[in-house]
Structure formats: C-alpha cells, structure tokens
Amino acid sequence: MRKAPVSAAVTRRQLLGGAAALAFPPGAAIAAHGASPLKVVETTLIDAPPDKVWALIADFAHADWLPGVVRVEASGEDVPDQARRKLIMADDVVVEELLTKRGAERMMLGFHREGDDVKTLPATNYTAVITLRPAGGGKTEAEWKARFYRGYPNNDPPPELNDDVAIAAVTALHRANLAALKAKAEEK
C-alpha cells in the first residue's frame, strides 16, 4: 500500500484551497476514469464504544460532524442506492454523496461521491467504506478506506493531477474525517 507523507494537520479547507488553484486541462473530463484504481486506508482508535461510534456513522443524513460542513441536505429513502446527502461547506462548495451500503451487523457504511470535481478533490470516482471494529476496553477501531482514480482520467497525467497527488489528498481527507469522528464520539 502506498501512503503519502501527508501531515494530519492538513485541514480540508487548506486542501480545497490548494487544489482549487490547479489548472484543469481542457477536455480531460471526457472519460469517466482510467485503468488504475487507487486505495487509501486510514485507521484511528476511538475512546468510545462501537455502538456509540456506529450511531454517528450510520446516520448518513446528519453527518454535520464532518470537518468543514455547515449543513447537510439529505434526500431519498434512507437505504443504500437511494439515500443521498449534500454536504454544504463553509466556502459554498457542495459535495454530493450516495449511500452504497450500510451493514449494521458488520458496522460498515459505504458511499460514493457523485459528480467529480477535481478542484474540490483531485481524485475521481471516489467510493468510501467506513468499518468499525471493537478494540477492547470499550474502545473502537475506525477504518476509513476508499477506492478512487487520479484526477486526470487518461494516461500521462499532468503532475498536479497524478496518482501521488490523488493519494495525498484522499489520505489527508480521511485523516481529517477520522479526527473529527474521534472528537465527536469522545465528547462527554
């Protein structure tokens, strides 16, 4: 597994601002994505019981604990492949996600980012799966992993939309999201 050396201190806002300055090559959005999906897996230990963390994760329509999110607009029946949420960010960026799976027994939640915008995240066709596992002593291991493609859909990508940039951005996103989940779940 390739892991980019990205500081966990990178915030989503910095990430968005940085990526927004990138030039997007004209015509690059013709193909949906290329031939090589990428994978990023991040985990964190949360000092809260799995049930409590799952209640936060499973509530797909109310994920306002995510960093940078001002409010969430949910639509569709609250079941996989129908439930959608729009994450309205402080800087007016809107990220739309579709629920793809919710397994209470295995404590797994999956969603797909709808409508790629490499200015917001320099990656495409992003699908995430969050999995919780009991870690003993009333703690929870939370894993946030994703499958995605680099921002440039063809081969020979420009440096600002290559695999490394996509991996770094997604890694930073996962770390920020897990940190927010941990903070929320550990609130007394």
Add this chain to the structure above:
Amino acid sequence: MRLALAWMAGTSPAMMGGSLFLANAVLSAPAAADEAFVTAQGADALSIVDLAKMETVATLPIGGKPAGIAVSRDGARAFVTSPEGKFVTIIDAATRSIEKRIPVEGGPLGVAASPDGKRIYVADLYGRRLVEIDLTNGGAQRSVGVGAMASGVAVAPDGKTIVVADRDDNALSFIDAATFARIATIKVGKHPFGVTIDAAGARAYSANVESDDVSVVDLAARKVIATLKCGSRPYTVALAKGRVFVANQHGDSVSVFDAETLAPLETVKVGEYPEGLSVSGDGARLYVANWFSNELWAVDAQTLKVLGKAETGDGPRAFGAFIRATD
C-alpha cells in the same frame, strides 16, 4: 491418469488400500492442481495462487500497474497488461518467469488469447482500438478501431470472432479475427466492462457497471436477447454449471442466474469489492478476486458454498481468464 499414478505408488498389496484412498482424495478435489494468476495492481505484481492449498505461492513483479490477464488455453503462457506502463508481459506459466515484455501504445487493459495461443488481443482503453499481437511473427501488431474506453475482450471458442466492451459507448464491438475488421456494433447496458463468451460460442454476456445489469447477446444474430438485473456495480461475468455468475463491486456479492431460463437463483456474499471472476477447468469452482480485501475466494459453483480464501497482493483485479489448468 492420476488414479494410475497413485496405484503405481503402492508397492505391496498391503499398500493398495492406502493408495486407493489417496487416489480418491486426489480425484475428489476438483482441479486440484489449478493455479490462479491474479494481477495485484496496487502491489504492481502478479500473485500466483495454488488453488489446492488456496495460498499465494509466488509473486512476480510486473510493473506498470498490471490489470488485465489471459492464460492461454493450454496453460503454457499468461499475458498481463500494464496500462500505466504501456506494455504487455508474456509469462512462461510453468516456470513462473517473464519471457518478454511487449510495448503497446495507449492504455492496454483487457486481454484475451486466441484458442491456439498464437495471438493475443489487447484493448487500448484510451486509443479507441483493439490491438492484435501475433506471437508467431515476432510480436507484429495490427489494430482495428473500436469504441470509446475499450475494456473487456473475449474470443469465441472457434477463434473467429472477438468481442470488445466499448465502455463509454455503452456498446459491444464485434471483430472478425481473420480480416481484423469491425463487423458490427451493438448497444448494451450502461458502461459495459467485462465481457464473456460461453463454451458453445452462442452467447456473449456483458456486465454493465452503471445500469446494474448484464446484457445477454446472441452472437449469431448479434442482438441483445435478455437483460439480467443484478447487484450494484456489476463488473465481470463467468459461466459454469449452466449458470451465469456476476461480480457486484458495490454489492460485495456474486449474482447467480440459470443460463437456460435466465432466472435469478441466488446472491452469494463474497469479499469486499469483487472484480475478476473465473472458473476452474472442470467448472466445479468459481474464483472471485476481491479488490478491497486483497483476497481470492473459491466458491462451489453447484452448492454456492464458500470453499476457501487466499490472501493476494494489494488490489487484486484479475481482469480476464486468470485460471491456469495444470493437467
């Protein structure tokens, strides 16, 4: 042949019972010596899995983010595409060594071998073309134009027709192998990725990622004769035991249909994010490459019970005919 060898191994009448027992044990393990050649794209390698042990027994570094795979019908060679490296690697399957690396422009992805193993057909994802590589003629290449984002490739059992999934055109292209000309294009579901042809050469099946269905195509009539609703994000199709198996990426499952009636039979839970599907030489087992969980699963094609799991390199795609029958 296995029975005879086991029988000969018995050196005295007293040993015969033991030999027979051994022979039965060997025979009851279907296609025990088969191997899986699994492209592990994240690991930049090929994981070779011993299917009797369900264990990765060799890892071959490939480079260029290997994705597509085709094992020749005689099991002598394996062909691996590297879309980022722009080459196809020819592997001597028995010695597990790299024989040759052939440059292919664009993004080589789907690959299939002719029945005699003399030619391979490679879909160039970005170049709207199918490339033929003639292995008897120093790897000479010729290409034919197909649709946008050519992905899966399948060859009819008689070797005369090649079918290509033109992903972003929502279509299949038919290529005449002799003239290497595109002879037909038919519309299927949305974003066909994997395409599979049955042993009789009667039908092709395309897994349509974005419409969550499989198009069943009559090859002679070149018509879609049925559409099978499956799980979320179907990627590839395999055929065995008179059944159609479909890997559902988002469903973490395999949909099973009756190939005759096309009725849905069952949905089998597999590992996370299933991609490549292939069956054993005798059709008794289905093998599923699970991209997220880095596993190859073996499933009984009849009972649909999970028989075993093997850990592979990171990001197994196994996109193509990845089973090597060794007997």
